[in-house]
Amino acid sequence: MTALHQIKPIADSTEPMDIKSDGLRILVAEDSSITQDLIKLVLSQRGHLVDIVDDGEEALRALRGKIYDVALLDYHLPKLDGVDLLAQFLSEAGNRPLPCFVAVTGDVEGLLAHRSNCEHFDRIIPKPLNVEEILSLVDEIGGKEGLGPEQGKTAEGTRPKTDPQPEAFEQIPTRKSNRVHHSVLSSIGSDCHFLRWPADFQDKAGSEGWPDADEGAGAYDGILIEEAATAASLDSLWQRPGLHLLPLIDLVGGLGPLADVDASKLAVTAGNVIEETIERFHQRRNALHRDILMSKVLADKLLARIYVSSRPLEPFYSYQSLEAVIYNISLESRIVLEEAGKLAENGFLKPAFFERFHTCGGCGSSQFNVREECPTCRSSNLHEDNYLHHFKCAHQAPEADFMQGDELVCPKCRQRLLHFGSDYDKPGTVITCQSCHHSTSEPNIGFVCLACGAHTDGDAIRTRDVFGFSLTDKAVDFLRAGQSYLGFTENVLKFSDLPLDLVVALNEAARQFNETGTPFALLEIRYDRARELEREHGPRLFRKMREQFLENLRNLFATAQVGATMKSVRGHSFDFALLHQTDPDRFKTMTNDLIARAGQGLRDDLKARIAVFGPGDLF
Structure with missing residues (x-):
């Protein structure tokens, strides 16, 4: 240990170490480098994670930024003492988790003089420090076992007492630490x-x-x-x-x-x-x-x-x-x-307007200083003055031009102006630039970017509309069906999207098509009301309705009116049907009628849709 120990910022104060799974997070606020070294050494060896700060302001920042199990606070800290530091932190902490606050001081009587604020401390440890006392206290808070008889934990609801000032603890009521874990x-x-x-x-x-x-x-x-x-x-x-x-x-x-x-x-x-x-x-x-x-x-x-x-x-x-x-x-x-x-x-998100922001053309920031400025030199150093009109000689000028001491004197005819309303009036105001002395009744609006310093005139500033977003039905269907959904909506299908037994059947149909020219069609069947029906009737009943729809479709294909054989395969979110000896172009003209007929007799309308793929679409 050395008195030349350099205090690191809180973000860097914890060197890598092998932390035990039950180690506590401990903040030590102490301005003595020797005491810092001692406390950190003994606590780190026990597997605790220790952060060191050396003044009250740093301690306050640390408490705001992290959750600690224990906070050891010196009473006489530079910049902000331990009592004021704790009072300020508790005033803004609300319901956030609190560590066990321990006052470390050689001035116990001075601490107890702060009756209202010292009661926020859970413990007091007097100086000079007793290392065993610190370890015993931290072990008690962490609930560790295996302590010697002389350091055994006290009964629940009581506090260990220190030999030098046992009465100190009796004067501070217990406050249970609200540690989240x-x-x-x-x-x-x-x-x-x-x-x-x-x-x-x-x-x-x-x-x-x-x-x-x-x-x-x-x-x-x-x-x-x-x-x-x-x-x-x-x-x-x-x-x-x-x-x-x-x-x-x-x-x-x-x-x-x-x-x-x-x-x-x-x-x-x-x-x-x-x-x-x-x-x-x-x-x-x-x-x-x-x-x-x-x-x-x-x-x-x-x-x-x-x-x-x-x-x-x-x-x-x-x-x-x-x-x-x-x-x-x-x-x-x-x-x-x-x-x-x-x-x-x-079409995957539905936008809802939130706000229109001005944006910097240089860096894209929407953080600006918006100001009135001179139209000539763009300075914001402007002065507003009344504009006077002298009735007799019709001279008009800023009020400052009429002022001579405490009197108003027309700079044109030199006559004193005594009566407002009969000698003169004030029809408006004038803005005078203190940099270039240009006067105007309407200053320009300018935007100065707080991020990059770029200046933009008000009539040239860009805007950006910001929206909130919610999922559309298309997005929900995509999330539940995966990439195959995009294939359906774009009339594109990949073998990787299909069930394995359907891929085998397709390969056989393709072989026959290549050898004999026998046509076939692959149907991908989507149910637009799938989520709604699952909520209303439950997954089991919805599955039954899907199965009945496919059975009805198969029976229709077997009739003389259609004259095709069908192999159906259930998918995760879609169903598939392979039609042998079917011209896909001819079938596309029949889908709406077949959907309506296959849906007859079902308990509810599935809102089925069918995408048709032929050999040219698949191979």
Whole structure:
């Protein structure tokens, strides 16, 4: 240890170490480098994660940005003492998780003089420090076993007492720490598995231990956000398969609309809110087609995230974003605006107008200083003055030109102006530039970009409309059917979209077509009311209606009116039918009639549609 120990910023203060699974997150606010070294050494050896700060303002920033289990605060801290620091933090903390606050001081009496504020501390440890006392206290908070008799845990609801000032603890009432992982999360079933941001992402990114493509989302139930984060810092969620489909559970209350659950505002017994969110995400993930779950296309991921979260894509005003908005999703707003705009053009998202923003032609920012400025030199150093009209000589000028001391004297005829309304009036105002002395009654409006400093005249400024977005029926069908849905809507089909036994039958039909010219047609049958009927009647009854529709269709094909044999194959979201000895062009003229006849007798209208593919479409 050395007194020359250099304090690192809070973001860099924790060196890599082998942290035990039950290690606590501890903040030490102490201005003595020797005491810092001592506390960090003994706590790190026990497997705890320790952050060091050396003044009250740094401690306040650390408490705002992270969740800690224990906060050791020196009473006499530079810039902001421990009592004022704690009072300020608690005044703005709301319902966010709180650590166990421990006062470390050689001035116990001075601390106790602050009767109203010192009661916020859970413990007091007097100086000079007793290392064993600190370890015993931290072990008690962490619930560790194996302590010696002299350091055994006290009974529940009591506090260990220090030998030098045992009465100090008796004067401070107990306040139970509202630590999330011991409160809200403790009421969740033990079979839930979470990733922790940023710790797990720092440790696992790029490592072999990270979940692979097949289990990316399935291996976990959610992501716990344990430090302040932004959409940009959560970019890694979109780089690994499936992680963007997990609910974000905000433990620090700083994620805002990006969070699926703000756990910092939940009561201790409200773990069911998290469980319900996890279950909803799980059910909707299961409804996604494997093509979508495995897709590396950002547009597919964005649609899937909107669907799984059960929330439309909503914009919110934000001074922290160059675009002046953030969305309720862990993607930067510029990316959302670009991708969502394309999806809306293609009919997958329905836009809803939110706001019209001015945008910089240089950098695209919507953060501006909007100001009145001189039309001649563009300076904003303007002065507004009354405009006087002298009736007798008809002279008009700014009021400043008439002023001589405390009197008004016409600069043209030199006559004193004594009576407003009879000698003169003030028909308006005039704006005078203090830089170039140009005068005008109407200044220009100018925009100065706060990001790049570019200036744009008001009549030349660009605008950008920002929208919220919701999924269309087309998007939901695509998410549930996968890439085969696009083949259906674009009348394009790939063998990879088809069930295996249908591919075998198609190969045989193609062989006959090549050898003998025997025509065939492949039908892809879509049910537009599939989701609606599943909700109304249940999946089992809907499946029965699909089966009856195919049976009716098969019987129609077997009649003399159509004269074709049909092989039907059930798909995941679509059904398929292979018609032998059928001219696909002739059949296309009959589809509407066949759909109406096959639907007769069913309990409800399936709203079936049929796409027809011939040999030329498939090979």
